[in-house]
Each structure stands twice: as structure tokens, then as C-alpha cells.
Amino acid sequence: MAEDDMRRYAASMLQGLRDVHEEGCVHCDLKPQNVLIAGPGWTKIADFGLAKRAGAQGSRSGHAGFLRGTLLYMAPEFVEKSEYEPLSDAWSLGCIVSEMATGMPTWRYGGRATTSTTAPLLLHIDSDE
Template sequence: MLYDFGTYDQRLFQVMQFVDGVTVADLVQEFGPLPEAWAATIAAQAAAVLTEAHEHGICHRDLKPTNLMLCPDGAVKVLDFGLALLRESDVAPFSRAGQILGTPSYMAPEQIQRGTAEPRSDLYALGCVLHEMLTGEQLFTGPTAYAVFDKHVKEPPRRLRSTLDPIVQRMLAKEPADRPATARDVFADLQGFAQNPPPLPGFVQNASTAAMYASVQLRPGSGSPRDRRSPTGAAPRTPATVATPPSA
């Protein structure tokens, strides 16, 4: 979140929010594969933020573990909307140097093949992150970015020994139309698994905050996800209790 900007003594400055926590990348590196409940909790909160962004016509385009921050109270912050794209704007999908915008390990096939991004491209990236949280390893790796691109386009994702595998596989579908329709749907799919996450010593001071966040969500069967007005069941455009709106 940008609070202020200006000049002082002929120097430019920005006043931004200080976020206390650890990135999901660092969390996985130090902890290894995360407990299923924590992977679901983190991904569900990210999906809540993406819901808000997408409903405002914004695609993140660079969702990855280093852009997800887990705070000591269990809240997840989605960072770095520097590559975000307003869908109605006329913005070229490539940089001046001809490089595809994004991070190779988390880019959807359509970003690689056509240089275009849409909300379901963010869902693919979130699927990559969720897969990584459950396995402790990046979904696709290779000696070059082009080798990774080729795997995203052609190679099916590895199956997981997890009850979350069907959700992950849908998010990682090669064709956007085969993925969940919206981030709201992903949130609804994950919320039932984001229950009672175990302690994460050294990372989260009190895991009960995240458990509280998950426990107040609408349970499956309480109405179609498409009938819900927001990820928390509150009025439209109201951010989730601990999910951070896109401006963070």
C-alpha cells in the first residue's frame, strides 16, 4: 500500500506499508512441504484477494511464492502488483526487449504462447504455488526459461498424494476454459480444507487466527459460490477479514 510520495531535499520518496512476515518461498524453503491445511489456508486467502482484484478488472500476472507474505498472525498479504494489467486497457503484453512479462515457473500456457493474460492465468499461477506448497518443489524446472516454458505448454502436472490434488489439477489445466471459472470458485473449493492448521513454530505466533479466518467462511452446501456476494459472504467489494485487498 502506498501512503504518500513526494520530494525532500531534492530526493524522491515513497511511504509504503511495512509488512511483517515471511514469504511463502522462504517458508517452503525452510519448512519443506506444508501441511495440507496451511497450503489450503494460504491459497484460499490469496484467492480472496484475486477475487477482489479480478472484480475490479485487474490481473496480477506475476503471482508466485515470493509475492505471498505470511504474517505472524496467519494473515496472507499478496504483494507486488507491478505487472498488474487492467483488462480493458490497451497495454502491450511484451516488454520493449521482447521478453514475456512474468516469472517462467508460474506462467500460464496462454501467457507463454500468446502473450496474453486473463483472470484464469492468475488461477494457473496460484495452482503452481499451491502445488509447490504441497510438494516443497517447483512444478516445472529446467536449465533455461524456454525449457520451463515448454513444460508449461506440453507437460501434464505431477499428481499429488493429497486430497487437494483434484483442485490443483483443475487450476493447472492447459486450457483456460478447463480451469475454475473464477477465483471465487477456487476460494469455495479450498475453504473446506483450510481448517485447524497445525502450529508453524518460528513462522506464525498463533495459528488460531488463521483457523478463525477459515471457520467463519460459508461452508459448501450453503449456497452456490456464484450466488455469494463476496469471499466472506459480506457485502460486495468488502475485503475478507485477513485477506489483503490488491492495494497492499
């Protein structure tokens, strides 16, 4: 993606997140699939199905023990403590911007998330390195 386009889309996503956070909420599943292109340089954040009040504690897993949220965009504090904070969305946005710049996800786990691939990736995201 061209740098100027990336800058405009990132600014639009930041504005959307600011609006969400000013309402006291955290999206909790910000990823490229949940960002709609609404026009040149203009986005809309979609799919608030996992949104929570800021500061809410919650289980990492949703129904039937599946991971709550999207692994490749989860912030370390969520992986470690299951905390939903606005900074968690900022981490996810950073992953999206990185993906816009490189055309590749920030984190790679070799395909579909399974028990054998999820644990090492979560440990890596949560590490201090």
C-alpha cells in the same frame, strides 16, 4: 507445509485474487515471493508492478527483452498468446499451492533462466500434454 495450513493460506490467496479480479485487473506475476504472510492463515498479495487490466494484450518481454513475469508460474495462454486473464493468475496460484504441498517448484529448468533453458520450458508449459 501441513495440509490445514496450506488450505488456509490457499483460501486467503484466493480471496485476495478475487478482490483483484473484481477490480478488473490481473496480477500477471503471482509467485511465492509476491505473497506475504500477514498472520496465521492470512496472506497479502504484493508487487503489482506487472499488473494489467483483464483482457489486455501485451508483450511477453518487458524492458531490454527480458521475460515479463516469472517463468515458473506463467500460464500456457500467456506463453502462447500473451493474454492476461484472471485464469492466468489461477494457474499461477495452482503452481504456488503445488509448491506449498511438495516443497519444490512445479516446473524445473536447472537454475537461472537463460535463452537455452527458457525456450524448452516455455514449449513444455505450452504443450498439450
